[in-house]
Amino acid sequence: MLRIERPVCSGYATEAQTIMIGDIPLSVLVASVLAASVPLIIIALGEMITEKSGVINLSLDGAVLFSAMVAFVVAKESDSLIVGFLAGGCAGMVTGLIVGYFSIYLHLSQVAVGFALSLLCRDLAYFLGNPYSRVQGPTLISSKLPFHDMLPDFLQKITTQPLTVPFALGLIVLLVWFFKSSRAGLQVRSVGENPAAAFARGLNPNRIQMLTVLAGSFLVGIGGAAYSLSLKPGWGRPQGAEGIGWIALALVIFGSWQPSRVALGALLFAFLQVSGIGLQSLFPTIPSQVFQTAPFPLMIFTLIIMHYSTSKTRKHGEKDSGLHKWLGILFMSRAPKSLGKSYRQE
């Protein structure tokens, strides 16, 4: 599949070797995978934060569309991208507020509330966004690094990206640090594990959950905005972000509620999507639909593998060595223990 091509006709570029995957040069592939994964990374990390505190926000898919619509409309009206992104974040936060309030304070089923809200948000987005359908609006364009000219051609292509890329990458680092080293991060995790014990130690589980849900859903909103303002600019029906929320939910499981692994999963998914285009030209006999839909069954397949390796690893504990241990590290999934259960103070 990989082949190295030496462009024949270019006289002065004999040194430059371009690695091609199908018809796409590697640098372009890397750049587009990065760009395509950004909203997904932000959304999946937003959901991961929420779930770390023990709350599942199932309204994700609708929330992404709704915030994408709000972000685009506000950016267009205010003619400001920053305001657009913030508006998207706030729109996401509203959905989080609803799910959070209903599940944390009224103890309603998180699944039912989230699912209904997801459908509501989607239809609301199409309805309210209709006047702005297929309208030109502001778009976040790619910007070059300050030392762009000093970089080799390969890196130039990769690093010329919209600002959402460094934001997403920074977010991964920030969250790894937050959950590993900060006190607040530990408190969020403790609430997701055992709210009753957290309460017994003087924490306020409900407040911590609510704050976490708000922060997580704000990120989801930013992710939605990254679609309508950057990756798939504009608004329409379909917008192009449909179904991403469900993928993000699966990615959180795939990533075992760890920021770095969740982000890795998002990159992998984006790679599968983008490389589908390249692979199509390599295997012209296979119908194009196969490459378009392949990421979804692959996702399910991975989750099955994870299920088995998790139960195996659980059984054998940490004494295991060799293959099992590595499978465990790679595919082990450990959900917050009280995920999805609402906590009622005695």
Add this chain to the structure above:
Amino acid sequence: MDVEFQHISKRFGSVQALSDVSLTAKQGTIHGLIGENGAGKSTLMKILTGYQAKSGGDILINGEKIALKTPDDAAQIGIGMLYQEPMDFPHLTVLENFSLGCPVLSRERFAASLKHLAFAFGFQLAPKRRVELLTVGERQQIELLRLIHCETSVLILDEPTTGISPAQKALLFPALKKLATEGMTILLVSHKLEEVASLCDEVTVLRHGNVTHHTYAPFRFPELLEAMFGAVPEQKEKPVARATGNAVLTMNNIQAGGERQGLELKNFSAKSGEIIGLAGLDGAGQATFLRLAAGLTIPEQGDMQLFSTKLPTSKKASRIAGKLQTVFLPADRLEEALFTDISLSEHFSLRDPKSSFWQKTETNRQRAAEAIKTFSIKGQYDDTADNLSGGNQQRLLLALLDPQSKLILLENPTRGLDIRSGQWVWEYLTQTLSPEACIIFSSPELDEILHYSDRILVFYDGDIVLNSLTAETDHGSVAAAMTGMRS
């Protein structure tokens, strides 16, 4: 700090868990709080930690009235509790568990403090290990160190020795004594008298939410036992012992998981016609024993025979036990035996042994109506099971029970029943059912066991510590065995 409870009361709905409880725990002493299950010990302690709100009364610390609304309020004053079931975070590491809920410190300081304290108490704890891989005793050690680190001055221990090994116990007890001499106020909740005797300076006994006794070391056990379990009842007329026949149930070298300690027993056999009472404090192994016999719990080791048929160690076991006419009536009737939203007549329909596609609505209505009459169930055939009172649920279960059953396993058969319903249940079991049936039942009421059973098994921490004919034992020795005292 001196802790004083003044006239504390607590209601849960219609249940009065505590009424007018007053006691004082003085600084530098270990104050024992004993009583049987449900006596209100844990509730009283949860009130002191702010985990539960009280319905009435006052709590005084050093003579000053204080309000405890949340565990945080209690922690600020220096009140900390070591819960019976570890209140920790299994997926987090030892160090993370140690550092949650304490004054702000950097991670290094926490690590240093943990190391220092663990060394001082002789505990071995690896800071990076996930807590779910540790034993209950080790998890408790972390909690204890954390409470010391948080400068707790009133330490509450709720059944600290449940689920920990003797070696861990040998580490824990001197640690507690040392803490008391250093000026800590320790409240020890327990129902194990030997432990209380070896640790405590003072003891208060609770029974049904009331203080029944208060005394200082050295303790007289008969006095404490009487305060815990009530006065030795007058001898009521005992039903005549029944004729026994062939072995119905035999168990050999059984090991099984379940409850806190699992269950381990060498050999046991029950004969037809026998009525066997299982005594023991909550979670001592009786529930596991009954579920083993019903084939609902699969033993890890050992073998079991029901009517000289070997019970397989697979999920088939319960079905085979059922075919051999073994029935099990659990204590939690609505959870495990009846269906909340299904009507009485439909319950009969479900039990119908003949398989047919349609429900025989009319026949089953008639059956239900008959059962309502003969078992005097207060309800209609189309009432759902959850609309019945506890007593009527038990009557329904008995009505559903095959009268030909040969082994009847009952978990707390008179739970939630008033005296008359309870007597009715026993009358039905002993007189209406075949006298050849073997009845094995557990009960938290010692009197019920002494009165109805021919043979008594006493469970303690997952072992059978006493196996004796009822005629050859008495109230005192069963109570002593239940609380872990060697006879």
